[in-house]
Amino acid sequence: MKGICILGATGSIGVSTLDVVARHPDQYRVIALTANGNIDALYEQCVTHHPEYAVVATESKAEEFKQRIAASTVADIKVLAGAEALTQVATLENVDAVMAAIVGAAGLLPTLAAAKAGKTVLLANKEALVMSGQIFMQAVSDSGAVLLPIDSEHNAIFQCMPSGYTPGHTAKQARRILLTASGGPFRKSPLETLADMTPDQAVAHPKWDMGRKISVDSATMMNKGLELIEACLLFNMDPDQIQVVIHPQSIIHSMVDYVDGSVLAQMGNPDMRTPIAHAMAWPERFDSGVTPLDIFEVGHMDFERPDLQRFPCLRLAYEAIKAGGIMPTVLNAANEIAVEAFLNEDVKFTDIAIIIERSMAQFKPDNADSLELVLQADRQARAVAKTVIGRLAA
Ligand code: NAD
Numbered sequence: 001m002k003g004i005c006i007l008g009a010t011g012s013i014g015v016s017t018l019d020v021v022a023r024h025p026d027q028y029r030v031i032a033l034t035a036n037g038n039i040d041a042l043y044e045q046c047v048t049h050h051p052e053y054a055v056v057a058t059e060s061k062a063e064e065f066k067q068r069i070a071a072s073t074v075a076d077i078k079v080l081a082g083a084e085a086l087t088q089v090a091t092l093e094n095v096d097a098v099m100a101a102i103v104g105a106a107g108l109l110p111t112l113a114a115a116k117a118g119k120t121v122l123l124a125n126k127e128a129l130v131m132s133g134q135i136f137m138q139a140v141s142d143s144g145a146v147l148l149p150i151d152s153e154h155n156a157i158f159q160c161m162p163s164g165y166t167p168g169h170t171a172k173q174a175r176r177i178l179l180t181a182s183g184g185p186f187r188k189s190p191l192e193t194l195a196d197m198t199p200d201q202a203v204a205h206p207k208w209d210m211g212r213k214i215s216v217d218s219a220t221m222m223n224k225g226l227e228l229i230e231a232c233l234l235f236n237m238d239p240d241q242i243q244v245v246i247h248p249q250s251i252i253h254s255m256v257d258y259v260d261g262s263v264l265a266q267m268g269n270p271d272m273r274t275p276i277a278h279a280m281a282w283p284e285r286f287d288s289g290v291t292p293l294d295i296f297e298v299g300h301m302d303f304e305r306p307d308l309q310r311f312p313c314l315r316l317a318y319e320a321i322k323a324g325g326i327m328p329t330v331l332n333a334a335n336e337i338a339v340e341a342f343l344n345e346d347v348k349f350t351d352i353a354i355i356i357e358r359s360m361a362q363f364k365p366d367n368a369d370s371l372e373l374v375l376q377a378d379r380q381a382r383a384v385a386k387t388v389i390g391r392l393a394a
C-alpha cells in the first residue's frame with residue numbers, strides 16, 4: 001500500500017489522478033490533498049477520499065474550510081493553510097508518491113522538496129522543471145528520488161525508452177525524439193484572425209480537456225516549447241535532437257528514433273488517466289478506466305511540420321533552451337504573466353509572444369546554478385513582463 005499526496009488535487013490532473021486512485025484502493029491511500037482556493041471542490045474530495053491532511057494554499061479561504069471540515073463526517077482531517085504547508089505535506093513520512101499537479105511556478109518549492117526528500121515524483125507541473133532545470137534534476141539524482149513523467153508526451157517517450165532506463169540519462173542508442181503536438185485550436189485559423197481570438201476560443205482545445213493556463217499554452221504552442229525544454233532535461237538530449245511534429249489526431253503521444261532505424265511510438269486515446277496510471281503502477285501496469293483505442297475509427301494519422309511564423313512561442317522556447325542559464329526561467333515567468341493578462345482580457349492573443357520576446361530581450365543568459373538565482377530571475381522576469389504589458393496598453 002502506497003501513500004499519495006496530490007498537489008493541485010482540484011485541477012484537471014488532480015481530478016484524473018483521484019479517479020485512478022479510486023480504482024485501486026488496495027494499492028493507494030490518499031494522505032494529502034491540496035488546492036489553491038476552490039474549497040467547494042476540495043471539500044467534496046475530502047469527504048470522498050478521506051485524506052489525513054488537506055491544504056488550502058490561499059490563507060483567506062482556509063478558515064471557512066476548517067469550519068466546514070470540523071462540522072463534517074470527516075472532522076479528523078488535519079487542515080493546513082498557506083504555501084509552506086504544501087511543502088510540509090509533500091514531504092510527510094508516510095507519503096511515498098507525490099503527484100505534482102499545481103499549475104505554474106507556484107508548484108516549484110513543494111515539488112522540489114518532494115524530490116529532495118527522495119519521494120516518487122509524478123511530474124505533471126512542467127513549469128517547475130523548466131524554471132529550475134539542472135537544480136531539479138540534480139536534487140532527484142542526489143536523493144535517489146524516482147522521477148516519472150506525467151505529461152503525456154514525456155510519459156510516452158519514457159515508455160519508448162530501453163528497459164531499465166532512468167530519466168536524467170541519455171539513452172545512447174536513441175538518436176532523436178519526435179515530440180508530437182495537436183497544433184491546438186488555431187492550427188488552421190487565418191493568421192490575420194489570431195489577434196482577435198478570445199480567451200474562450202483559446203481554451204476550447206480540440207483534443208484535450210485541461211486547465212485554462214495550459215489550454216492557452218496549447219493555442220500558442222508555448223506548451224510544446226515548455227515540453228521541448230522539459231524533454232531536454234528529462235532525457236538529457238540536445239534541443240536539436242528533438243523534432244516537434246504536429247499530429248492533429250493526438251493518438252501517437254510521441255516517438256523515439258533509434259540508431260537502427262526503429263521508431264517506437266506510444267499510442268492511445270487522448271486521456272490523461274493513461275500516463276497517470278502508467279506512472280502510478282510503474283513498473284507494473286493497472287487499469288486506468290480509459291476507453292480502449294479503436295484503431296479502425298482512427299482510420300489514418302497526419303503529421304505536419306510546425307509553422308514558426310504562426311507559433312512564435314515555439315521559436316522563443318528553442319532560443320531560451322539554446323541560450324541556457326536563466327533564460328528558460330525568464331521564458332516561463334514572462335509566459336505566465338502574459339497568459340494571465342490574456343485571460344483577463346488585458347492583452348490580445350498575439351501579444352503573448354510579443355510580451356515574452358520583449359521580456360527575454362532584457363535578460364542575459366546568466367547562470368542559474370542556485371535556487372536563489374532561479375527565484376530571483378523568476379521575480380525579475382515577472383516584473384519586466386508587467387512593464388512590457390503596461391507599455392503595450394499605453
Ligand atoms: P488546473 O488549472 O486545472 O489545476 C491547477 C491546480 O493547481 C488546482 O488544483 C489549483 O487549486 C492549484 N493551484 C493553482 N495555483 C496555485 C497556487 N498558487 N498555489 C497552490 N495551488 C495552486 O491545471 P491542470 O490542467 O490540472 O494542470 C496542472 C499541471 O499539469 C500544469 O503544470 C500543466 O502544465 C500540467 N499538465 C496538465 C495536463 C492536462 O491535461 N491538464 C497535461 C499535461 C501536463
Ligand code: MG
Nearest residue numbers: 151152153227
Ligand atoms: Mg503534454
